[in-house]
Amino acid sequence: MKSYESYRKPAVGEIQKIQAMQARLIAMKNPLLLGLRRTIAPVVRQTPLIGMMRDKIAMGVQEVEVNTSYFKL
């Protein structure tokens, strides 16, 4: 298992990438940009970023196991 220090930052960074994209989606108000986004939506849905976002939400950003070898009971 990695150290706590080495674990956290990349994992949280992944979440923040996803959230930055969500923020951009929410913030879009300009009718021209909205129209453009609707036009390219079918392509966007196929991009790896969308797949990555889906997978991270489904499975989490890191693989973590409880180290039960320490348990006394």
Place this chain on the structure above:
Amino acid sequence: MLSYLLARSGVGIALLERHQDLDREFRGYFFQPLVLKLFDQIGLLDKILQIPHQHVDVFKFVDHGKMLFEVRFDELDPPYNYGLNMPQPPLLEFFIREASQFPNFTYFGGTTAKELMKQDNSVIGLKARSAEGEIELRSRLVVGADGRYSTIRKLADMSQTMDKFEFDFVWFDMPKRLEKDYPLQIKIEDRGMLIYIPKGEDLVQVGWVIRKKTYPELVKKGIDDFIRTLIAVEPDLQDALPQYLTSFKQCSVLDIQVGMTDEWVKDGLLLIGDAAHIASPFSGQGNSLAIQDAVVAHDAIMKAIASLARCKSRR
């Protein structure tokens, strides 16, 4: 969770909770499937599933009527192929009850941390206050798992870098209509973004995203205008919403913050969960990240304790 893991590993633990009871409003209900696996690894999943909860099979992101993507938890490998919607208070009470079985665990309810005790550059414990008076707890490690407004973080003078996330979240609970399905869903339209979060058997939490600090403007336009906006985005609300939502008094505002502490470890001090990193509510990650923190921290702390014991035995 970390207190439980450490107590079960034979470490002396004092858990401080600021409130007298845990039965207060928590917003995070959702736990990702990976958390089921962690609960199972410690042999508590079956007992936890006796707490009232709902299975979440799918998390939908709908963009202008089209599915942007859907997260199919039910397509993951069984048995961890669903998300868990569970209120936090009974889950926290459960972990405290389980940890209390260990003689090396002590719970201090209604006890507020007031000051970190330091020696040289190390934290060596804390002073806290309860109804009975002040207490002093000496400890090799103080863990701040006290949320986004962490007192421990402030006492340790650890800075945070906040991301620009210019939104707030207005939400209210609404009774479910029997015939309607309420999946965990984010729906984006030109007029805004609406979120459904199932909450227990009978309620659904409805969220509406607004630009930061614009809630007073929303209130000024009136509840009827708010209802019309919501119905424009989600026509299914047409029947129930005007009857149910009659006042902004039924609404709460969540100040959405996203950020991370610049450091989360000092000698004798560790921050975990929202105290270390605040996730936005949109991906349902906050609870799961906090539990993963506890799991990783447990391993790191036990390794440190073993290393300390080896050093002492060599002397």
